[in-house]
Amino acid sequence: MTGLLTGCSTSVGYKTLDTSDTKGEKVEALIKEDSRIKNAVVLIHEDRLIAGLRVNTFERFHKRKIAKEVAKELEKQYPDLKVTVSADSKVLLETNKLIEQENKKNFTKKMKKLSALVKEET
Amino acid sequence: MNEKKYQQLEQQITPKPPYVKNCLTAFLTGGAICLVGQFVALFYITFFDFTERTASNPTVATMIFLAMLLTGFGYYKKIAQFGGAGSAVPITGFGNAVISSAIEHKSEGYVLGVGGNMFKLAGSVILFGVFSAFVVALIKAILVGLGVVSW
Amino acid sequence: MVEKRGLLTFNSKPVIASTGVTMGPLEMKKSPFGKYADKGYDDERCGLKTNEQGHAKMMEDACMIALSKVDKTPSDADFVLMGDLVNEMTPSNFCASTIGIPFVGLFSACATSISSLLTAALLTEAGMSKLSLAGSSSQHNAIERQFRYPLQYGSQKAATAQWTASAAGVATVIPYIEGAPVITCGTIGIVQDMGLTDPLNMGAAMAPAAADTFKRHLEGHGTTLEDYDLVMTGDLGKIGFELFRTLLDQWEYNTGNTLRDAGAEFYGKHPEFLAGASGSGCSASAYLSEVYDKMLAGQLKRVLLIATGSLMSPLSYQQGDTIPCIAHAVEIQMK
Numbered sequence: 001m002t003g004l005l006t007g008c009s010t011s012v013g014y015k016t017l018d019t020s021d022t023k024g025e026k027v028e029a030l031i032k033e034d035s036r037i038k039n040a041v042v043l044i045h046e047d048r049l050i051a052g053l054r055v056n057t058f059e060r061f062h063k064r065k066i067a068k069e070v071a072k073e074l075e076k077q078y079p080d081l082k083v084t085v086s087a088d089s090k091v092l093l094e095t096n097k098l099i100e101q102e103n104k105k106n107f108t109k110k111m112k113k114l115s116a117l118v119k120e121e122t
Numbered sequence: 123m124n125e126k127k128y129q130q131l132e133q134q135i136t137p138k139p140p141y142v143k144n145c146l147t148a149f150l151t152g153g154a155i156c157l158v159g160q161f162v163a164l165f166y167i168t169f170f171d172f173t174e175r176t177a178s179n180p181t182v183a184t185m186i187f188l189a190m191l192l193t194g195f196g197y198y199k200k201i202a203q204f205g206g207a208g209s210a211v212p213i214t215g216f217g218n219a220v221i222s223s224a225i226e227h228k229s230e231g232y233v234l235g236v237g238g239n240m241f242k243l244a245g246s247v248i249l250f251g252v253f254s255a256f257v258v259a260l261i262k263a264i265l266v267g268l269g270v271v272s273w
Numbered sequence: 274m275v276e277k278r279g280l281l282t283f284n285s286k287p288v289i290a291s292t293g294v295t296m297g298p299l300e301m302k303k304s305p306f307g308k309y310a311d312k313g314y315d316d317e318r319c320g321l322k323t324n325e326q327g328h329a330k331m332m333e334d335a336c337m338i339a340l341s342k343v344d345k346t347p348s349d350a351d352f353v354l355m356g357d358l359v360n361e362m363t364p365s366n367f368c369a370s371t372i373g374i375p376f377v378g379l380f381s382a383c384a385t386s387i388s389s390l391l392t393a394a395l396l397t398e399a400g401m402s403k404l405s406l407a408g409s410s411s412q413h414n415a416i417e418r419q420f421r422y423p424l425q426y427g428s429q430k431a432a433t434a435q436w437t438a439s440a441a442g443v444a445t446v447i448p449y450i451e452g453a454p455v456i457t458c459g460t461i462g463i464v465q466d467m468g469l470t471d472p473l474n475m476g477a478a479m480a481p482a483a484a485d486t487f488k489r490h491l492e493g494h495g496t497t498l499e500d501y502d503l504v505m506t507g508d509l510g511k512i513g514f515e516l517f518r519t520l521l522d523q524w525e526y527n528t529g530n531t532l533r534d535a536g537a538e539f540y541g542k543h544p545e546f547l548a549g550a551s552g553s554g555c556s557a558s559a560y561l562s563e564v565y566d567k568m569l570a571g572q573l574k575r576v577l578l579i580a581t582g583s584l585m586s587p588l589s590y591q592q593g594d595t596i597p598c599i600a601h602a603v604e605i606q607m608k
Contacts, residue, residue, distance in 0.1 A: 021268075036228070086173075088173045088175060089167065089174055090167050090172065090174060090177075093167070093168065096151040117171060117173055118173065118174070120173065120176050121175070122176060122179065123465070123467065123481055123485065123520075125467050125468045128481055129467060129469065130466060131516065131520075132469065132516060135477075135515050135516050135519065136431045136474060136512055136584040137433070137512070138479055139431055143431075159508070164529040165467060168412075187421070193425045193427075194425070196425060198425060199424075199425055199426065199427045201427065202426075202427025202428060206429035210427060211342065215427065218425070218426065218427045219426060221425070222426040222427075225423065225425055226418055226423035226424060226425070227423075235451075243423070245337070257342075
């Protein structure tokens with residue numbers, strides 16, 4: 001139950017962690033602009049970007065489309081980054097956990113695993 | 123005795139099903155079952171490597187397992203008497219149909235009894251479910267071919 | 274024009290010398306008739322492997338109890354007339370196999386309790402039988418499975434649904450002796466079909482049959498409703514019984530307090546049994562326990578028992594056919 005409760009705490013405010021400083025604020029600003037997104041957690045490390053979005057309740061029906069649009073925007077702006085954007089709550093949860101851990105060493109491994117998880121269909 | 127007149131009399135005296143109450147209890151029961159399902163899904167998402175998308179598999183399996191326990195211990199039919207469609211429509215209702223038939227026919231052995239009769243009630247669900255999925259997919263394929271929608 | 278067919282009069286006055294009534298665990302616990310039963314069981318299968326075997330055992334025990342009360346054994350009995358609701362009446366067949374008495378299986382659905390009694394009375398009247406057993410039985414699990422859904426299946430039952438009772442009732446019928454209730458006359462039912470198709474509302478389908486046999490019995494034998502201390506139908510259930518009363522009111526019978534229904538009363542006030550009990554064991558056990566005991570005690574002097582049966586099968590209603598019903602009546606007097 002406590003895991004579920006801390007999951008709810010990410011509903012307050014956006015969170016970004018950028019280990020390479022430059023892009024973090026811009027990415028956060030881009031996502032904040034989109035009024036359909038309630039909350040987001042972004043993690044940028046080396047050449048990977050993972051964004052977990054929480055979409056507004058009544059737009060949840062289009063959440064995959066929204067995630068795709070954001071991903072396209074980010075890929076256009078930062079072609080050198082491997083971008084994974086997902087509206088799935090798992091991604092939000094895991095990204096948030098990673099950021100709070102602050103153990104930079106296994107960031108890449110975990111981010112790779114998350115990206116693979118998003119691609120799973122069944 | 124006139125057939126028509128008797129049928130009219132029967133209609134008058136036979137109590138009508140309490141439709142509003144039944145709808146309400148069905149709503150509550152179905153909602154409660156789905157709430158349990160949501161918690162189960164949340165459990166799998168939080169503690170295992172499942173996304174919202176992929177968590178439906180273990181969730182369904184868990185719900186059917188719960189339906190099996192409730193059916194075997196004789197509680198599911200009590201929930202059903204209260205909830206009606208609310209307990210029959212979710213996946214747990216389908217599980218109950220298959221499991222209760224399997225339990226019932228154990229006395230005739232595993233092959234002809236359990237195996238042959240297990241889908242007595244659920245068979246039409248499977249048949250018409252698969253058929254309607256085929257029809258819907260066919261319609262979508264045609265629409266995609268015409269360029270009206272995309273996959 | 275008074276219908277004169279189907280009437281039986283027993284001039285030699287065969288009597289019911291004794292009865293044997295067995296009931297399942299639920300009935301012993303929740304039925305007001307439970308206290309009159311001769312034997313109860315801890316489980317529905319009577320400790321046997323299948324429900325059908327338990328069903329046969331209940332009937333067998335009822336036969337043996339009825340015989341032992343008159344100090345007789347199965348080899349003393351000339352005939353056994355019995356039936357039940359299971360396919361091919363196998364529980365009755367296995368019971369007959371165990372007790373080894375010349376056997377005629379009868380099927381009148383839930384009216385078998387009376388049809389077997391009338392047939393035994395006929396054999397006794399014809400001088401061909403010195404001691405016959407007559408009765409019927411039902412077992413909840415075996416019959417639910419056959420006619421409706423698997424036991425644990427969660428289907429919501431309507432207020433008209435009835436609960437098949439696990440019970441057996443057997444009577445010994447012998448030529449006239451003093452001090453025993455006499456089977457004076459009876460009426461064999463004519464099938465009534467009012468075009469009803471709902472197998473979950475059997476009481477409504479059976480009420481016209483009960484009303485028709487009631488009318489034919491009174492008119493044919495020249496009696497009035499006031500002649501009887503008790504008129505008891507078999508298993509119309511709460512809704513069927515109300516329809517029966519309404520029909521009788523429409524025919525201007527003064528229904529009053531002498532009408533009762535075994536099925537409607539079988540499980541007392543417990544609401545989970547919905548419209549009441551059904552099954553061929555319901556009427557048999559109710560008639561041969563409370564009614565018989567009260568007659569012996571002198572509380573009831575003249576009773577009319579009308580058992581009803583719905584003559585359908587799971588196949589017939591799935592094929593869209595209606596539900597034909599029948600009711601047989603027997604009149605018993607105690608001097």
